[in-house]
């Protein structure tokens with residue numbers, strides 16, 4: 059599979075970070091590139107005792123041989139990016155597109171205003187105001203920032219060259235389908251489209267060069283910030299089920315609801331998903347914790363997966379059963 063685009067199927071926080079980290083380790087892509095909005099995303103992946111959280115750099119950093127890139131459509135907070143480059147020692151293997159937009163302190167201030175952080179429940183990361191300024195054509199770009207000069211590249215050229223050579227490309231989207239500015243629950247959405255088409259546009263990959271779209275669904279649905287959440291459970295019920303999560307970027311508690319087949323169906327359509335990655339199966343079915351073979355899952359868990367496949371007509375190829383990147387059932391060979 060030369061190009062594989064990973065996107066979120068619900069409202070973000072589906073576990074894309076873990077899936078991307080696993081695919082990076084397993085498929086050994088030469089390049090992994092991030093599309094999506096910007097540092098409003100928080101992706102987490104755990105290897106052994108190491109819990110890693112990133113907001114800017116691709117989670118594919120888990121594979122030390124993979125070259126990391128950030129596409130032109132992505133907004134960069136230089137401080138957050140440089141801190142992550144330092145923390146994970148990525149100096150020699152990261153490239154950012156010279157046309158990436160730059161978030162300034164002023165954008166962060168504007169995003170913290172009542173109108174955005176209060177009314178919409180934004181992450182306060184400055185992403186919305188920066189994208190607004192980009193549309194007004196007054197946003198600084200990465201090429202204007204001295205500290206970023208050594209990392210600049212033409213990412214679209216590099217990834218298309220790689221595919222010309224039949225190389226392996228992994229694409230990491232951010233947020234989730236229903237946070238899309240166009241296809242989501244407007245106005246409670248992020249500041250641009252985040253479906254697979256948009257992620258490809260972010261990095262400069264044409265629609266005919268996509269081989270696989272892996273859509274990530276969590277075994278239940280969560281949402282932070284405002285906006286509708288069908289079947290939302292009370293806080294007590296969320297805690298009773300052990301579904302309570304704390305948001306990576308904002309520290310807010312996430313609202314939760316059971317898996318939503320009709321939303322999932324729509325998300326498969328909007329992204330033309332070819333594969334499903336289902337995460338946190340062990341949270342809904344604790345007896346499946348750390349199981350790494352499909353046959354060892356409980357009957358009720360298998361029934362849940364079969365129902366998803368029947369309704370969505372897409373195979374569930376990756377199943378997350380624990381926090382560790384290797385707590386996963388990979389059915390891609392057998393299906």
Ligand code: IMP
Pocket residue numbers: 069070071095098099100178179180181182183185186232233237246247248249282283284
């Ligand atoms: P913004 O993207 O910061 O403007 O926030 C708009 C909405 O998208 C808010 O409801 C945020 O909580 C949500 N959001 C943005 N990024 C993420 C993410 O990575 N995970 C989950 N929710 C997000």
Ligand code: MG
Pocket residue numbers: 070071072099100101102306
């Ligand atoms: Mg997240």
